[in-house]
Amino acid sequence: MRTAFFVDGYNLFYGLLAGTPYKWLDLRSLLTHITFIENPQSSIVSIDYFTSPIKPQLATRGRVSKEAQDAYIRALRASKVAVHFGRHQLEPAKAPRFVDKNTHASRQDKVDIWKLEEKETDVHIAISMYRTACQQVLFAMEERVEQLVLVSSDTDITPALRAIRADFPHLIVGVILPHRAGLNRPTPGSLKDHSHWLRRVITAEELLLNQFPNRVPTHKKPAIKPDYW
Template sequence: MRTAFFVDGYNLFYGLLAGTDYKWLDLPGLLAHVAHVQDPASHLVSVDYFTSGVKPELATRGIQSKEAQDTYVRALKAKGVQVHYGRHQLDPAKAPRFIDKQTRPSRQDKVDIWKLEEKETDVHIAVSMYRLAARQASLAEDGRIDQIVLVSADTDMTPALRAIREDFPAMQVGVILPHRAGIERPPPGSLKDYSHWMRRFITEDELLAHQFPARVPTRKKPAIKPEYW
């Protein structure tokens, strides 16, 4: 079963990797493993990874955070991953003041904030999945993609999955939630409703088993795992 993966990088990082020692993730290796566990006939054909560039002025480690992201992206590309960039938009805004968890927010008590939003990623993933599904009808049977797998817990992807299921009923659709085992979260029902299967979490053993080597060869200088990762 020829399988194409579409990965929401922001969702993957903050849902699965942030705060762990597993950020140097061999993403193609992990995804191929999960798909094989689900169906041993699965064969990874492509991985499309969607992200936005780190803003150093807002990152915990400043320019180091951007350099770490850039290095990881180089490692992904060296392993055949197609990387697509959206953008971050930073605008002044107002939000209700936080007092404590027992005090409800009030529209009458707001403070000025900077609002950071990731732009274009969701739409880009949705359009890319649908276009790939649409192209399969014109391909020879032995070259067609049989399965699309979304790696995200974002229910904004529901309309795309629903459209693919309705318009291309022969296409298998899977969802991998980028959640760590042991953290109880209800599965997003709308994604589950429009997928043939859903993997609800990734174990620590799976993360440990699918890490890049410290130095990943590239066409230029090697991508070296950041020290603080």
């Protein structure tokens, strides 16, 4: 089954990889493993990875965090993963003041904050999935994608899944939630309702067994795993 993947990089990082020693993830290898379990006849046609460039001034490690992201992007591209960038938007905003866990938020007691949002990623994923479904009529039957798989737990993409299921009933739609085993996170019902199958968790063993080598050859200088990863 010819399969195209659409990966929400921000969701993948914070849902699955942050705080673990598995950030140097070989995404193609992991997705090959998971889809083989779901259907041994699956084959990867494409992997599209959507993210936004880190703002060094807001990152935990500053410029080092940006360099780590750059190295990982180069490793992904070397493994034939297409990378698409959105953007981060930083703007002043107001939010309810935090007093303590026992005090409810109040709209009458707000403080000034900086609000950081990732922009364009959700829409880009949704449009890319739908366009991929539309474009299959341009190919010979043996070259057509038969399955679209979303790697995200973001329910903002639900309308795209619903539309694809309605307009292209011959396509299989799968969802892989970037959730670590043992965290007991709830399954987004809307993603489950509009997919043919859904993978709920990814184990630490699967992450461990699907890592890039510390040094990944590229067309230019190699991508080297960051020391603190």
